[in-house]
Every structure is written in structure tokens, then in C-alpha cells.
Amino acid sequence: MLIPLEAFQEARRRAAPHIHHTPLLTSATLSQATGFDVRLKAEVFQRTGSYKIRGPLNKLALLTEEERRRGVICSSAGNHAQGVALAAQIHGIRAVVTMAENATPSKIAATKGYGAEVVLHGQIWDEANEKARELAARDGLTYIHPFDDPQLIAGQGTLGLEIYEDWPEVDVAVVPIGGGGLISGVSMALRHMNPRIRIIGVESSGAPGMQRSVAAGHVVTLERVDSRIDGLRVQRVGEFTLQAVRENVEEVVTLPDEAMFDAMLWLMSYCKVVTEGAAAATVAALLHGLVRAPAGARVACVLSGGNVNLDQLKGMRWN
Secondary structure, three states: OOOOHHHHHHHHHHHHHHOOOOOEEEOHHHHHHHOOEEEEEEHHHOHHHEHHHHHHHHHHHOOOHHHHHHOEEEEEOOHHHHHHHHHHHHHOOOEEEEEOOOOOHHHHHHHHHOOOEEEEOOOOHHHHHHHHHHHHHHHOOEEOOOOOOHHHHHHHOHHHHHHHHHOOOOOEEEEEOOOOHHHHHHHHHHHHHOOOOEEEEEEEOOOOHHHHHHHHOOOOOOOOOOOOOHHHOOOOOOHHHHHHHHHHOOEEEEEOHHHHHHHHHHHHHHHOOOOOHHHHHHHHHHHOOOOOOOOOOEEEEEEOEOOOOHHHHHHHHHO
16 A cells, blocks of 8 residues: 555544535435445535545645745645635645636635635646646745645545445445546545455546556556546646556546536436536446446445536536
């Protein structure tokens, strides 16, 4: 294991006073449709509306006094921005966030609402990230990577500890992949608890960076990213996250954005839960038969966040 169990347990102790232990929801309809016993890890009910508060709470707690004094900076499609902003507010640290110019307006507003300074730059996360690196060097800010950082990943992995605590019989966990931080943490945390748990990752077929990197045996930079789902729209996954996925994830599957949008509507219709596209990716994989497991297998799907762009939702419903 790249991160020891004790690191996940310590991260949970640091984060616990500031986060919700989110529920594992049952869905008889989804279970009947797939032949599995399915439960949904509902991080849509987490503070900031996604799991992304977990990692920064751990990372910022471990900063030196000098790093705290200088402040932090991150780049994000939105959820990491809100997580860093709120964690910085809790710890009394200045936060600057760079976001792509096409980021969801509600995520921009929420990030500012948590007290962070927002700089808009570029069209995809990678371009916003270049700007964050530039500002970090110029202003002496501590850069907080959105996914390729072991301390951050340990915080995200606390979600996996909760899944196991609530459902120790779980056989399979299905997790969305953007840069790979969430699936790295969840897979390692769950494997610490039970090495036989199978982990399946889900990406957009328009941004299959992890799938291609696993196949190549090294990080592959995509020439083009063709996805409208901001949480999955990443050109290059992390070095650390690729290693974690190669060691702990059985399979990475991909689906088009449309399948994930359909899954968002399915979840609203049958489960009465509002998710963003990246979160619905796991249910889309189930509905499209991409999760291979024996009939009756106990499957936990991570609904990673609920910060959906409502204007985009209206467009995909009626156009």
C-alpha cells in the first residue's frame, strides 16, 4: 500500500469535526435493474456538496506555520475549490483559487462565498492549473494539488473507511475518476480493511486519461479532452494516482457524457437524489452493464457530489 492505514485513520480524526458521515442509500429499483445489492454513498449531502472537503481538511492541518502564514492556492473545476476554500476558512488561512473560465457559475459563487479569492483562466483544468503554479511561484503561496498528493488522498480515502464501517460485507466499490485522487484514496482505504474488495473506476470516454495511462504503463497526456462534465474533464492524471490505480483497481471503464446525463435523470426520477455528472458516472456504469460481478454482489456506488449546473441540466433535458 502506498499510504498506510494509520494515515487514513489520522486523516479521519482531523476531518471528523468538520464533515458529515454521509449515508449509504439503498435503491430497490437499481438493485432490481442490475441484479446486484446496490447502495449509494451519498456525498451529495456532504459539506460543500461533494467529497472534496475531506482532502483539504487533512492537507491544511499538516501545513507548517510558515505555510499557513503565506496562504494557499489551488486550481479546480469547482468542487476542489470549494473544499480548499472552506478548509482554509476553518483553519484561518488565506486561499486563492484558479478556475477555468467556463466553470459552473454556482461553483464560482460558492467558492467566493467560502472566502476564497477566485482567478478565472483557460478553458480546462490543466490551463487553470498552469496559472495557479505561476501565482504560487510569484506570491509565495503553498500549492494544493487537487488530486496528486498523498496527504490530500488520505483525506479523500476517509470516504472508503465510512463505506466499510457502514457495510463491511461490501464486495465491489464503483468510483468516478477525474485526476484519480478519490479512487486512489477509496481503493487503498477499502483494501486495508478487506483486500478482496474489487474496485472499478469510471471515466468519460471523452477524457479517458486513466484508462490510457494504465494501458501504457505511464501517465499519458491526452491530446484532446472532449467532455462537458467538469469533474471528469482532465487532460493528465497524476503520477501518484496512476500508481495507486495500477496497484488497487481491477478495471477502469468509460462511458460517453450522454450516458452520465441519463443516469443523472434516472437518479432524480427513481432515487430522488440530485447529482452532478461525475457522480452519476458510477450509476451509469451499472445501468450499462459495465460492472462485472456475480449476481447478488454487494456493490457500493460513490455519488461524489451534487453541485450540478442547473442551466446545463435544463439544456440536456429539453434539447
